[in-house]
Amino acid sequence: MKITLKVWRQKDSKSKGEFKTYEHSHVSPDMSFLEMLDVLNTELIKKKEEPISFDHDCREGICGMCSLYINGHPHGPLQTTTCQLHMRSFSDGETITIEPWRAKAFPVIKDLVVDRSAFDRIQQAGGYVNVNTGGVPDGNAIPIPKMIADEAFDAATCIGCGACVAACKNASAMLFVGAKVSQFALLPQGKVEAKQRVEKMVAQMDAEGFGACTNTYACEAECPKGIKITNIARMNREYLGAMLTSYKVEVGGGE
Amino acid sequence: MVNSINTAQYYTMKWFLDLFSSSLGKKLLMSLTGIFLILFLTVHLAGNLQLLKGDGGKSFNIYAEFMGTNPLIQFVSKGNFALILVHIIWAIMLTIKNRESRGAKGYAITNKKSTWASRNMAFLGFLILIFIVIHIQNFYYKAHFGTLPMQVYDGTEIKDLYTEVAFIFSQWWYVAIYTVCMIGLAFHLWHGFTSAFQTLGLNHMKYNPVISFIGKAYAVIVPALFAYIPVKMFFFS
Ligand code: HEM
Numbered sequence: 219m220k221i222t223l224k225v226w227r228q229k230d231s232k233s234k235g236e237f238k239t240y241e242h243s244h245v246s247p248d249m250s251f252l253e254m255l256d257v258l259n260t261e262l263i264k265k266k267e268e269p270i271s272f273d274h275d276c277r278e279g280i281c282g283m284c285s286l287y288i289n290g291h292p293h294g295p296l297q298t299t300t301c302q303l304h305m306r307s308f309s310d311g312e313t314i315t316i317e318p319w320r321a322k323a324f325p326v327i328k329d330l331v332v333d334r335s336a337f338d339r340i341q342q343a344g345g346y347v348n349v350n351t352g353g354v355p356d357g358n359a360i361p362i363p364k365m366i367a368d369e370a371f372d373a374a375t376c377i378g379c380g381a382c383v384a385a386c387k388n389a390s391a392m393l394f395v396g397a398k399v400s401q402f403a404l405l406p407q408g409k410v411e412a413k414q415r416v417e418k419m420v421a422q423m424d425a426e427g428f429g430a431c432t433n434t435y436a437c438e439a440e441c442p443k444g445i446k447i448t449n450i451a452r453m454n455r456e457y458l459g460a461m462l463t464s465y466k467v468e469v470g471g472g473e
Numbered sequence: 474m475v476n477s478i479n480t481a482q483y484y485t486m487k488w489f490l491d492l493f494s495s496s497l498g499k500k501l502l503m504s505l506t507g508i509f510l511i512l513f514l515t516v517h518l519a520g521n522l523q524l525l526k527g528d529g530g531k532s533f534n535i536y537a538e539f540m541g542t543n544p545l546i547q548f549v550s551k552g553n554f555a556l557i558l559v560h561i562i563w564a565i566m567l568t569i570k571n572r573e574s575r576g577a578k579g580y581a582i583t584n585k586k587s588t589w590a591s592r593n594m595a596f597l598g599f600l601i602l603i604f605i606v607i608h609i610q611n612f613y614y615k616a617h618f619g620t621l622p623m624q625v626y627d628g629t630e631i632k633d634l635y636t637e638v639a640f641i642f643s644q645w646w647y648v649a650i651y652t653v654c655m656i657g658l659a660f661h662l663w664h665g666f667t668s669a670f671q672t673l674g675l676n677h678m679k680y681n682p683v684i685s686f687i688g689k690a691y692a693v694i695v696p697a698l699f700a701y702i703p704v705k706m707f708f709f710s
């Protein structure tokens with residue numbers, strides 16, 4: 219296969235950046251998209267040119283590290299991660315445009331690499347359960363209906379890649395936060411801290427500068443893990459309930 | 474000593490301000506005011522339909538007089554104005570925030586996987602706003618503060634709003650603006666009706682089909698009936 223690539227090149231976060239065009243003639247339909255870029259980079263290095271920077275890690279669709287906005291879609295034309303996208307999804311002679319995720323909260327670091335640490339900070343704000351030390355409780359001692367367990371697991375499959383933010387016209391992170399809130403809120407272990415969790419995560423999400431959902435559902439359509447917008451609705455009810463009823467304690471211990 | 478900042482937070486209901494300044498809280502206001510406006514439209518339409526009764530405007534005038542003088546209705550009407558304002562102001566705040574969040578640099582290519590209406594709520598809302606302004610100037614202002622001819626029904630003299638409406642609806646350009654804005658309203662509600670429930674967190678497999686059906690039906694039928702009135706009065710009177 220022969221393809222033409224239009225790639226966003228940007229030296230660092232402060233430079234302006236621009237598209238550069240590359241003719242790529244060593245492409246096999248069985249290559250993954252990232253392998254195709256690896257081959258191009260090897261050629262660039264041989265020519266003593268700066269290789270294209272892009273994020274990746276597991277290359278098996280589970281870590282959420284790969285990104286790339288390909289021909290107008292996060293992770294390209296299929297609903298999968300870029301690392302699981304193969305060149306057979308494109309046609310011979312096609313021009314492929316590759317851009318970084320665009321969002322104020324995801325600044326470009328270099329070329330196609332963006333800083334997604336905003337997601338980490340949202341997780342650190344409350345996306346966990348506190349587990350005390352002690353004996354391991356018997357898993358079967360806490361009955362959880364199968365449907366609820368499945369729903370929580372579906373939410374937990376979110377790999378935090380940021381495709382939802384990239385796809386959203388408002389750069390809203392609500393599908394991500396909705397999934398992270400839901401995976402705990404549905405389960406007994408997560409219910410204990412559910413209220414403070416959703417309050418803190420939403421506050422952090424707003425502080426990071428993500429937009430507000432206008433229910434266009436572009437995120438759901440593009441999510442490589444098929445996370446459902448029911449998770450956003452759940453976050454909305456959890457948040458409203460928490461804000462209206464969560465515990466406030468008078469600190470300071472009195473006078 | 475009690476920490477002064479915490480004391481302030483404790484007594485000032487800071488959490489309440491936090492709620493409505495958060496992204497989710499702002500959306501909540503959009504949704505609640507939107508649903509109220511939907512209820513308002515229903516009542517408003519029921520009143521307007523009396524224009525078509527063919528009794529020379531008698532029932533419409535009596536209805537308008539009742540709405541214009543009943544203290545409870547007047548109270549709800551003032552509240553309605555306030556809620557429209559909240560809906561508009563929060564819509565502007567959210568739209569600005571969302572534009573900012575997208576960042577200065579846009580995509581070269583975008584392939585949107587979402588409906589047109591859902592992406593253009595601000596534009597559609599703006600269309601409705603233009604309509605509301607013209608509308609208030611023509612009808613509400615005239616009926617309340619302007620001078621209208623009087624009509625006597627069963628011994629009482631009341632304002633003849635019907636004649637004014639019939640006059641305005643005899644101008645083709647007014648009927649055209651009215652119809653275009655109603656199409657805008659239809660698209661706003663096509664997305665907005667179901668969207669409001671999602672925002673409230675009311676997304677449930679058992680009820681989604683019902684909400685969606687009622688929402689789509691409302692979005693088509695109500696604006697269509699609103700627009701039918703001036704069109705009919707223009708062509709048949
Ligand atoms: C009678 C008139 C109106 C009705 C019945 C109405 C109804 C609604 C409803 C039900 C929603 C959905 C709320 C949600 O998604 O949670 C909505 C959203 C919206 N409305 Fe209106 N609206 C009206 C007028 C306006 C006006 C005059 C404007 C602007 C000038 C406006 C701007 C918006 C915007 C921007 C949204 C999207 C907000 C968001 O999702 O973040 N609307 N409207």
Ligand code: FES
Nearest residue numbers: 275277282284301
């Ligand atoms: S590289 Fe890990 S998900 Fe793509």
